[in-house]
Amino acid sequence: MNTTVAALAARFRTCPTTGLRVNSTAEHLIRLNAVFAILAMVAGVIAAFGLVLTRWQAVHLLEAVWYYRLLTVHGVSMLIFFIIFFEMAVLYFAGPVLLNSRVPMPKLAWAAFILMAVGAVMVEVQMWTGKADVLFTSYPPLRAHPNYYLGIIFFAVGALVVVGLFFASLVVAKREETYGGSVPLVTYGAIAAAVIAVITLLHGAAIYVPTWTWAMGWTAMPDPQVYRLIWWGLGHSSQQINVAAMVAVWYLLGALTVGAVVLNEKISRAAFFLYVLFISMASAHHLLVDPGFGSGWKIWNTSYAMYLAVLASMIHGFTVPAGIEVGQRLRGFTKGMFEWLRKAPWGDPGFSAMILSIIIFGFIGGITGVTFGTEQINIIAHNTLRVPGHFHATVVAGTALAFMGVTYYVIPLVFQKQVAFWPLARIQPYLFGGGMVLFTMSMTFAGTFGVPRRHYDISFTGAPFDIQYNAAVDLLLGIMGIGGLIAATAVVLYILIAVWSVFFGKPMPQAATAGE
Amino acid sequence: MHTGIVSPKGVWWVKAPKAERIWVMIAFAWCMVLFAMMPLWHYRGGQNPSGIRHKVDPEAYEARTLEFVEQYRVGEESGIAVVAPPPGSDIYMLGKMWQWIPVLKLQAGVSYTLHLSSSDVNHGFNLFPPNINFQVVPGYDYALRITPNEPGDYKVVCNEFCGIGHHLMLGRIIVEEGPVVAAGGIQ
Numbered sequence A: 001m002n003t004t005v006a007a008l009a010a011r012f013r014t015c016p017t018t019g020l021r022v023n024s025t026a027e028h029l030i031r032l033n034a035v036f037a038i039l040a041m042v043a044g045v046i047a048a049f050g051l052v053l054t055r056w057q058a059v060h061l062l063e064a065v066w067y068y069r070l071l072t073v074h075g076v077s078m079l080i081f082f083i084i085f086f087e088m089a090v091l092y093f094a095g096p097v098l099l100n101s102r103v104p105m106p107k108l109a110w111a112a113f114i115l116m117a118v119g120a121v122m123v124e125v126q127m128w129t130g131k132a133d134v135l136f137t138s139y140p141p142l143r144a145h146p147n148y149y150l151g152i153i154f155f156a157v158g159a160l161v162v163v164g165l166f167f168a169s170l171v172v173a174k175r176e177e178t179y180g181g182s183v184p185l186v187t188y189g190a191i192a193a194a195v196i197a198v199i200t201l202l203h204g205a206a207i208y209v210p211t212w213t214w215a216m217g218w219t220a221m222p223d224p225q226v227y228r229l230i231w232w233g234l235g236h237s238s239q240q241i242n243v244a245a246m247v248a249v250w251y252l253l254g255a256l257t258v259g260a261v262v263l264n265e266k267i268s269r270a271a272f273f274l275y276v277l278f279i280s281m282a283s284a285h286h287l288l289v290d291p292g293f294g295s296g297w298k299i300w301n302t303s304y305a306m307y308l309a310v311l312a313s314m315i316h317g318f319t320v321p322a323g324i325e326v327g328q329r330l331r332g333f334t335k336g337m338f339e340w341l342r343k344a345p346w347g348d349p350g351f352s353a354m355i356l357s358i359i360i361f362g363f364i365g366g367i368t369g370v371t372f373g374t375e376q377i378n379i380i381a382h383n384t385l386r387v388p389g390h391f392h393a394t395v396v397a398g399t400a401l402a403f404m405g406v407t408y409y410v411i412p413l414v415f416q417k418q419v420a421f422w423p424l425a426r427i428q429p430y431l432f433g434g435g436m437v438l439f440t441m442s443m444t445f446a447g448t449f450g451v452p453r454r455h456y457d458i459s460f461t462g463a464p465f466d467i468q469y470n471a472a473v474d475l476l477l478g479i480m481g482i483g484g485l486i487a488a489t490a491v492v493l494y495i496l497i498a499v500w501s502v503f504f505g506k507p508m509p510q511a512a513t514a515g516e
Numbered sequence B: 001m002h003t004g005i006v007s008p009k010g011v012w013w014v015k016a017p018k019a020e021r022i023w024v025m026i027a028f029a030w031c032m033v034l035f036a037m038m039p040l041w042h043y044r045g046g047q048n049p050s051g052i053r054h055k056v057d058p059e060a061y062e063a064r065t066l067e068f069v070e071q072y073r074v075g076e077e078s079g080i081a082v083v084a085p086p087p088g089s090d091i092y093m094l095g096k097m098w099q100w101i102p103v104l105k106l107q108a109g110v111s112y113t114l115h116l117s118s119s120d121v122n123h124g125f126n127l128f129p130p131n132i133n134f135q136v137v138p139g140y141d142y143a144l145r146i147t148p149n150e151p152g153d154y155k156v157v158c159n160e161f162c163g164i165g166h167h168l169m170l171g172r173i174i175v176e177e178g179p180v181v182a183a184g185g186i187q
């Protein structure tokens, strides 16, 4: 364990004089949010197996109703619950822990967590009992049970409170002078994510509250097109939270695994700031082939906003690997051009997860997304399998993989346990990343043949007409199936490793946690 | 040199290393190229969705479509009316759980104004095989100027989730040899 890690671990130690844990509220809340994130992931991955084995047309496992039900479960459990619970843990880590400070108003923090947990359970119950077969976008006039929307509202309000507490913890740390100078870059990235979260959650309130009152029968239905506009103000902005949080985690993992340095604070922070500035506009690229908007609006919003946000990602895509190189050279790997790369800790799952996340996010996720965020190209991509092909490369192989990588450090640092099944942990990121490459690429290509997303049966059995897709589609869906199964298996391994380490793992040897 | 989890002390607003500055400049230039392409392609590319959009009452739209069906009906297929509208006319397609109504019989090289809307939930218009996609939203009439450029048997897949019968929702557009076949496609 390197010195940075040891110094961080010390912040979670039991204080020998007072007998109290440093940061005990933050520590408990990081643990609980991490546990709930993983619980959500269990629901999400069960659904993922069902979806993969159904979309793989040769297997076609589920009944139609369960395909659509599990599609709802998967989207909500993964994209909303897993990701956001994990981000709450990231906020408690980036604020109170990194600033060596405390959580202001611990009671409120607990209340927020309970609200989120209750909301998530309400939503899961509605989904699994078939009262919310509306997919995670829930476009009206499709209507779910009112408690589905109410659960989401509870969850979002809880998250908003946590974001508020995060800002308060910054103020407290500043006032109590728990750190000198400026906040660390990772905290700065988390601040960017938190600012975006406020914008996002306000859109969320603006759309879920009227939808809930409509489901209760109290108000008229929201206009379907206005709903799509505001809903994507939530849906897309929240992806920008995920991006900012993921990049913050890259910097964190760089620091923890190889002591990666920040080349230039100004550039990296400016890039985070670009995320904050140009987010809400990007929701337009979900509406490029919608009837409700004119071309001027579409061009302005998708081009201007997107490319400066893209600029930010291109900057981080350079500074993170460059910082790793410089960090490695400082550690003595200076021979030739590539010793720093060859001697990198490829067997450390935190490191490999970070690298794979950077590569897949940038090359597959970024390129596919920027391409079909264009007005004309969107015509041949909208609602085809290209879309899930794209976002499984961004939020899944990018954000979720980075989060998995950092879990391998959260376990020793926060839970004070050794990572169980270490040989499995070493290969887990490769399995997941490799599976996701197959999965996302084959979906993307299948989509170019017009294969629809969110579709139970492209053999159209029982439909009035029939369609013969290009012969390559069968092959592509087979590769999608295999890649998806590999990735889902890697998620099962991840869950197994995390749960086993936390509940039955060996405690950390004292030397490592106490080493200053 | 410090890592991202350490508070930088003092002034960190300093000039970046050269390699980083160059990269930022390249990236920025690339973004501006992408940005410039968007309006350029919009005005010069000739591939835009030619949407004429207005709000419409979903029931009124359904009534208008049925009127259109009665007017130009020439037959029936799998229980769905087949309609052969005159060249140049306004033609209507209605998405309704879980059918595209009607089956259209068009002529190649002839322009039409194709109206799309729904009388219940969102549907997705996906033309097979060329793979052309539009969102169909209830309450909004999406009118597209189209000129089918090749005779053939086209299908309309619904690619927006619209309830349990979503995957059964398949429509048809038949394009027959027209008077003069002009190049163009959907404009």
Ligand code: HEM
Binding pocket: A045, A048, A049, A051, A052, A055, A071, A072, A074, A075, A076, A078, A079, A082, A083, A135, A136, A137, A388, A392, A395, A396, A400, A452, A453, A454, A455, A483, A484, A485, A487, A488, A489, A491
């Ligand atoms: C374990 C690996 C995973 C596999 C194998 C997997 C597989 C799938 C499949 C097969 C679909 C359905 C595509 C369709 O039929 O339209 C899907 C949809 C989706 N997935 Fe995943 N997924 C995985 C992980 C994740 C994660 C971690 C997230 C979020 C962080 C996520 C978010 C989504 C979303 C938002 C949808 C769209 C749901 C919808 O269209 O309503 N997935 N996934």
Ligand SMILES: [Cu+2]
Binding pocket: B095, B097, B098, B122, B123, B124, B158, B159, B160, B161, B162, B166, B169
């Ligand atoms: Cu439909």
Ligand SMILES: [Cu+2]
Binding pocket: B123, B124, B158, B159, B160, B161, B162, B163, B166, B167, B169
């Ligand atoms: Cu549908």
